[in-house]
Structure formats: C-alpha cells, structure tokens
Amino acid sequence: MKKKTAANIRLRNNLPNIITGINLILGYYALALTLKGEFKLASSIILIAMVMDGVDGKIAKLLSLEGDFGKELDSxxxxxxxxxxxxxxxxxxxxINYAVWGFAASALLPLAGAIRLARFNLLSARKGFTGLPITIAGGAAACLVDVTFITGIAVLFAVIILSLLMLSAVPYPKLFPSFKNKKKGFLFIIAVSALLIASIWTQDNVFMLFLLAPYIAGGLIKCLPGVLHLKTKNSEHKLP
Incomplete structure (x- = not known):
C-alpha cells in the first residue's frame, strides 16, 4: 500500500513533465512524418502537441508544481x-522550390521561436504574453498545409509575419482561464482537450486555422489604436 501511495505521489508530481515529454515526442514524430512525406498527418500531430502544451502548464498550476525545471523542459x-x-x-x-530564400524563411520560425522562448523565461510572470506565443505560431504554420489554394509565396510571407509577431512586443492574452477550484479546472482541461483533439483528428486542419486566426489578429488590432495615436501625436509635433 505504501509503495502504491509513493508511486501515485511521484506520478502526480511528475504529471506536468510527462505531458511536456509527450509534447516533445509528438514534435519529433511530426519531423519523422514530414521526412516520410506524410504531410497532413504531420500537421495534425503538431496541432495535438499544441493541445498538450496548453495542458501541461495548467495542470502544473492546478497542482502547485510550477518550477524552473518544468519551464526549461517546456521551452x-x-x-x-x-x-x-x-x-x-x-x-x-x-x-523547397525557392532555394536559399525558402530555406531562410523557414529557418526564421525556429530562430524567432527560440528568441521568444528565451525572452519569456527571463520575464517575470504576467497575466498575458509579450509577442505571439510559439505554440500558436507553430500551430498556425502547420495548418497552412491543408489550405489548398495557398501559394508558396503566400506561405513565405506568412512565416515572416508569424516570426515577426513572435519577436514583437504585441500583447497577447492567455488562452485558458484560471481556476481556483481544482476539480472544475481539471474537468475543463479534459473536456476542452478532448474536443480539440477530436476536431483535429476528424476535421480538416483549416478548421483549426480559423480558430487561431482571430487570436493572432486580436493582438494586432489591440495595438492599432496606440499606433494610430502615436502617429497623430508625431504629426502634431511636426506642424509649424
């Protein structure tokens, strides 16, 4: 009985890190699928990893298991x-058909993501994010595979925009609400995760792109009044 209790405690204490590990394995699996030419399945696996990434942090918070090790592993x-x-x-x-330009554009995604993650780890905890989270950027990028009418040039520009948004100071809110009640929190996480994974597995991934697009655009729209106000202020200063 004591051994069983100790094993349960270890499982509980490592649950967020186990989910993070699943996220990493799914990412590696997506790489293997891409090399095999199974592009649509690779896209779906990246999106399922996106769900796992949303779950691990919330579970760590609900179980009061947030720490530096988990944060670094997650990154x-x-x-x-x-x-x-x-x-x-x-x-x-x-x-691939755009030679060095295509390679350079695709390399921007992990480069900007690495900088974004390093910056996130150095910043103190906040209510939201500074810059587009890499999880959303990578998920949106993966969805583009299922957009039948999109061109390579459009994808190239989409990757550049997503990378710049990750590096930007555009504020983005956290997706999941905070729960004081652990039971309600767990039920919410399980229900939303199951619904998203079922949607990813059964629907075309363009559906997920429609879910992510308002979030990506929302940060820019929120910043627009401030940018317009700054331009107006600068114009007023230039008047004689």
Whole structure:
C-alpha cells in the first residue's frame, strides 16, 4: 500500500513533465512524418502537441508544481514541436522550390521561436504574453498545409509575419482561464482537450486555422489604436 501511495505521489508530481515529454515526442514524430512525406498527418500531430502544451502548464498550476525545471523542459519541447517541426514541414511542402530564400524563411520560425522562448523565461510572470506565443505560431504554420489554394509565396510571407509577431512586443492574452477550484479546472482541461483533439483528428486542419486566426489578429488590432495615436501625436509635433 505504501509503495502504491509513493508511486501515485511521484506520478502526480511528475504529471506536468510527462505531458511536456509527450509534447516533445509528438514534435519529433511530426519531423519523422514530414521526412516520410506524410504531410497532413504531420500537421495534425503538431496541432495535438499544441493541445498538450496548453495542458501541461495548467495542470502544473492546478497542482502547485510550477518550477524552473518544468519551464526549461517546456521551452525545449516547444522549440522542437512548434519551431523545428512546422519549419521543416512548410519547407518540404511549399518552400523547397525557392532555394536559399525558402530555406531562410523557414529557418526564421525556429530562430524567432527560440528568441521568444528565451525572452519569456527571463520575464517575470504576467497575466498575458509579450509577442505571439510559439505554440500558436507553430500551430498556425502547420495548418497552412491543408489550405489548398495557398501559394508558396503566400506561405513565405506568412512565416515572416508569424516570426515577426513572435519577436514583437504585441500583447497577447492567455488562452485558458484560471481556476481556483481544482476539480472544475481539471474537468475543463479534459473536456476542452478532448474536443480539440477530436476536431483535429476528424476535421480538416483549416478548421483549426480559423480558430487561431482571430487570436493572432486580436493582438494586432489591440495595438492599432496606440499606433494610430502615436502617429497623430508625431504629426502634431511636426506642424509649424
């Protein structure tokens, strides 16, 4: 009985890191699928990894298990799953025919993602994010594989925009709400995760792109009034 209790405690204490490990394995699997030419499946696997990444941090918070080790492990997993995996996927599907320009554009995704993750780890905890999270950028990039009418040039520009948004100071809110009640929190996480994974597995991934697009655009729209105000102020200063 004591051994069983000790094993349960160890499982509980390592649950967020186990989920992070699953995220990393899924990212590696997506890379393997891309090399095999199974592009649509690779896209779906990256999106499932995106769900796992949303779950691990919330569970760590609910169980009061947040720490530096988990944060660093999560960053390494995210770089593989949402930086390297979608970059290789887009390169193989769309950008390989654009020679050095295609390679350079695809390399921007993991590079910007790495900088974004390093910056996130150095910043103190906040209510939201500074710059587009790599998870959303990588997920959106993976969805492009299922957009039948998109061109390589459009993908090239999409990758550049996603990379710049990761490096930007555009504020983005956290996706999941905070729960004081652990039971309600766990039920919410399980329900939303199951729904998203079922949607990813059964629907075309363009559906997920429609879910992610408002979030990506929302940060820019929120910044627009401030940018317009700054331009107006600068114009007033230039008047004689």
């Amino acid at each position: 390494l997993a995210d770089l593989i799953s949402f930086g390297v995996a979608p970059a290789l996927l887009l390169y193989r599907v769309f950008l």
